[in-house]
Amino acid sequence: MRFIPTFFLQEGMLLGKSIYNSNGTLLLKEGLKLKQQYIDKVIDLDIKGIYIDDEISKGIEIENIIDDELRLNTVQKIKDIFMEAENDTGQMKEKIESLNILIEDIVDELINNKDIIVNMLDIKVFDDYTFFHSVNVAILSIVMGIALNLNKEGLNNLGMGALLHDVGKTFISKEYLNKNEKLTDDEFEKIKKHPVKGYKYIRSRFNLPIQASKVILEHHEKYDGTGYPSQKVGKDISLFARIVAIADVYDAVTSDRPYRKGVLPSKAMEYIMGGAGYHFDYDLISIFVKKVAAYPLGTCVKLSNGLIGIVVKNYPDACTRPKIRLIEETGQEMCYINLRDDFRNNNLTIVEIVDM
Numbered sequence: 235m236r237f238i239p240t241f242f243l244q245e246g247m248l249l250g251k252s253i254y255n256s257n258g259t260l261l262l263k264e265g266l267k268l269k270q271q272y273i274d275k276v277i278d279l280d281i282k283g284i285y286i287d288d289e290i291s292k293g294i295e296i297e298n299i300i301d302d303e304l305r306l307n308t309v310q311k312i313k314d315i316f317m318e319a320e321n322d323t324g325q326m327k328e329k330i331e332s333l334n335i336l337i338e339d340i341v342d343e344l345i346n347n348k349d350i351i352v353n354m355l356d357i358k359v360f361d362d363y364t365f366f367h368s369v370n371v372a373i374l375s376i377v378m379g380i381a382l383n384l385n386k387e388g389l390n391n392l393g394m395g396a397l398l399h400d401v402g403k404t405f406i407s408k409e410y411l412n413k414n415e416k417l418t419d420d421e422f423e424k425i426k427k428h429p430v431k432g433y434k435y436i437r438s439r440f441n442l443p444i445q446a447s448k449v450i451l452e453h454h455e456k457y458d459g460t461g462y463p464s465q466k467v468g469k470d471i472s473l474f475a476r477i478v479a480i481a482d483v484y485d486a487v488t489s490d491r492p493y494r495k496g497v498l499p500s501k502a503m504e505y506i507m508g509g510a511g512y513h514f515d516y517d518l519i520s521i522f523v524k525k526v527a528a529y530p531l532g533t534c535v536k537l538s539n540g541l542i543g544i545v546v547k548n549y550p551d552a553c554t555r556p557k558i559r560l561i562e563e564t565g566q567e568m569c570y571i572n573l574r575d576d577f578r579n580n581n582l583t584i585v586e587i588v589d590m
Contacts, residue, residue, distance in 0.1 A: 236291035236532030236544065239283040242589050243273045250285035251296075258306040261315055262481045282490055285532070288590060290561055294532050294546055296353055299373055308336045308372075312365045312397055319404040319435060330394075337393040341376055341386060342520040350381050351548045353530035364400060372396035374481035374526065375474075381476075381521045395449025396478045402432025403449065421472065426462045429454055446470040453479050455515045458545055468515075476515045479507060480522050483513075503528040503553065524550040535584045537571075542588055549574050554584065561590075 235250040242271050245268055249400055253262040253276070261279075262272055268286075285296065296576075311333045318326050351372065375396040379389045403411060406428050410421045417425065417453060433451035452466065452475035460466035473478075489496045497505075503523065510519040528550045529535060534544050535558065543558035555573035571579055 235285050235287050235294050235414060236534065237283050237297050237530065238286050239589060240273075240276055240281060243268060243276065243284070243286075243323050245270055245273070248287045250287040250291075251282070251312055252302070253284060254302065254306055255279070257310065260305065261354075264456045280490070282496070290534070290544055292545070296531050297350060299346070299352055299377075302340055304336065304343065304367060308340065308369050308397070309331070311336055312368045315398070316364070316401065316404050319401055321487045326436075329443070330398075330436075330440045333392060334390065337372070337397065338386075339390045340372065341393060344373070344376050344380060345386075345389075349551060352377055352526045353523075353532075353548075362404065363489060363491070367489060368397050368400060369482045370485040371399060371478060372483065374522075375477050377479050377525050378481070378518065379522055379533050381525055388445070389446060391443045391445040392449070392474045392477065394486050395446035395474050395479065398426070398432070398436060398442075398446070399449050399453045399478055399482065400432070401436060402428030402430070404434070408553065426454070427576050445472065445474050449474045450476070453482055455479070458512045461513075476490055477519055480514050480518055483509075484522075484526070496498075498528055499526070500528045500554070500584070500587065523553045526553075527556075528553045529584065534588045534590050536586045536588050538581070538583045538585050541571075542590070543561050543571065546570070 237330065238247070247268045249262055249264055249266045249268060252264040254260055261275065262284075265271065265306070266272070271529055274453060279480070311329070313390075315329050315333065319327055326570055372393045376393050379392045384398070403425075406425055410417065410425055413421070429451050432504075433447060436450060437447055449472070452461070452471050455461035455464065455466045455471045455475060456479075457468055457471070457476070459465050466518035484502050485504060487497050487502045488499060506514065507519060507523060510516040529545045530547070531545055534542065536542050545556045546559045549555065550555075552574040557570060557572045557574070559570055571582065572585075573579060573582060583589040
């Protein structure tokens, strides 16, 4: 199985993973042979790519980090909470309590999959970016929390804060949030108010644990003190907010937005690593790079010697040195190169992602 960008899809390709819309309705079922009408549907939904099964990727199994139904239910619940924040009908307490049940289920699934490396090539509908983004940030944050040996209560609070971290954007004009051009200084100042607005709103409507609440307030603080709203520095920023800050930026830069295209996971990882000690907590970055794949399974890559292969295994201690199956132009298997363990190939590096 491998991920194929939408513009490379062709009739006859075999769908590797089922596709759902944001309401949980099945659109295309795993194993379906693609027709042009199905490809056109994927394009219409602004889905940037799908998983396919073919000879090149034969034998590569990409596990769901959490169950699709649980993920989609959580997306829907986050959407309900944002709508409640907009309309304020007095039901926030009940909605957050039901969200907490979903968080507990997510934590349980991630604990059971604690040794998995996250292959974060996400399939999501553009119009529902905010809600999918919230769930992705929660998943990445909880994965880091598990690596830090947080207890279940801590993981639940971390997940809740991550899911609600952007609730304050409900009170910011969509004109600014979805603007295609660069924001003016005044517009950016307005957007920068969303952490405080979200924090005050949730605290006034629900007795959210302070660990979770601080995530909403502090997730844009930066380790060097250049963030907002309070320019906190280093460990003065709460641990959970420092975790969510990393997950938030990683998922944001890998996602398509109105004003730019998302970057590949490898480029996002470079960006995150470059911010260690400045924007982000260095110690937490060292955990993040062990739990999230820079080159997700099924990624086709070109090596510095000109050979092309497909990533078949990642290693927590060498995020940029995966095991690669080399392929000929015919698409047939040749042999494997283990960039981490094969010392004869120490000089080889991955130079780019290729589409085949």
